[in-house]
Amino acid sequence: MLITDAKIEFSDQPAIIQHVSIPEKCPHCGKNMSPRIYSGFSEDSYDYWDKNHNHHNGTKQKFCIVLQCVLCNSFYLGNFKADQFDSYGKILNYGYIEVSYIPPISNDIPENVSEISERFSGIYNQSLKAKEYGLTEIYGMGLRKSLEFLVKDFAIYLSKLNSDDSAKIDSIKAQSLGQVISSNFREFSNFSKLFQSASWIGNDETHYVRKHPEKDAEFLNSLIKVLANNVSNTVIEQEAMKLVDDN
Numbered sequence: 573m574l575i576t577d578a579k580i581e582f583s584d585q586p587a588i589i590q591h592v593s594i595p596e597k598c599p600h601c602g603k604n605m606s607p608r609i610y611s612g613f614s615e616d617s618y619d620y621w622d623k624n625h626n627h628h629n630g631t632k633q634k635f636c637i638v639l640q641c642v643l644c645n646s647f648y649l650g651n652f653k654a655d656q657f658d659s660y661g662k663i664l665n666y667g668y669i670e671v672s673y674i675p676p677i678s679n680d681i682p683e684n685v686s687e688i689s690e691r692f693s694g695i696y697n698q699s700l701k702a703k704e705y706g707l708t709e710i711y712g713m714g715l716r717k718s719l720e721f722l723v724k725d726f727a728i729y730l731s732k733l734n735s736d737d738s739a740k741i742d743s744i745k746a747q748s749l750g751q752v753i754s755s756n757f758r759e760f761s762n763f764s765k766l767f768q769s770a771s772w773i774g775n776d777e778t779h780y781v782r783k784h785p786e787k788d789a790e791f792l793n794s795l796i797k798v799l800a801n802n803v804s805n806t807v808i809e810q811e812a813m814k815l816v817d818d819n
């Protein structure tokens with residue numbers, strides 16, 4: 573970290589000189605250096621007492637400083653947020669905020685799917701992020717992993733509906749994806765075939781030789797979306813049936 577002073581200009585108050593710690597790694601070329609430091613800017617008021625001795629708390633204050641790498645000459649922003657205060661609420665320190673310029677990834681997966689498989693949603697989102705970065709090989713492998721969590725967690729969900737048999741749940745967790753598919757979805761014959769085809773394409777994404785070269789990761793993604801919608805519908809149907817059965 574490079575500790576330095578920077579001038580911060582505010583929209584509604586006089587500029588201040590602020591002590592800040594700036595990472596020395598350039599986010600563009602990845603090399604360490606001491607960047608050129610230009611002005612900082614903020615819309616947020618800072619912590620101060622006005623002439624009537626009223627305290628104005630700047631606890632949510634953020635500012636950014638324009639920086640330039642001295643090696644590749646690219647510009648970037650150092651972002652800071654007030655993160656340490658004394659007992660009177662006065663700001664003691666500003667923490668550096670790591671910023672990613674990749675926009676958030678949105679997906680078409682219904683929200684209630686994450687209620688039965690939080691890991692599926694997380695891994696699926698990471699797969700979409702890999703694709704956004706151009707990591708197409710990792711994308712397919714991530715989809716295959718997300719599929720395994722969706723299948724197993726859905727099998728566990730169905731198992732819990734019938735009985736809370738912990739031995740059965742442990743066996744689902746330990747089984748291979750193929751075993752879980754062949755032994756758990758008899759009452760959902762369409763699911764079985766969709767799960768089966770998704771697992772075949774998923775395996776192609778992780779193995780040296782493709783058994784189904786005409787299908788790719790995009791097809792796997794389409795299958796996963798259909799499956800997630802089916803899982804979502806089943807969860808809603810089960811809730812509706814339980815409501816009727818309990819009354």
Ligand SMILES: [Zn+2]
Binds near residue numbers: 599
């Ligand atoms: Zn650089």
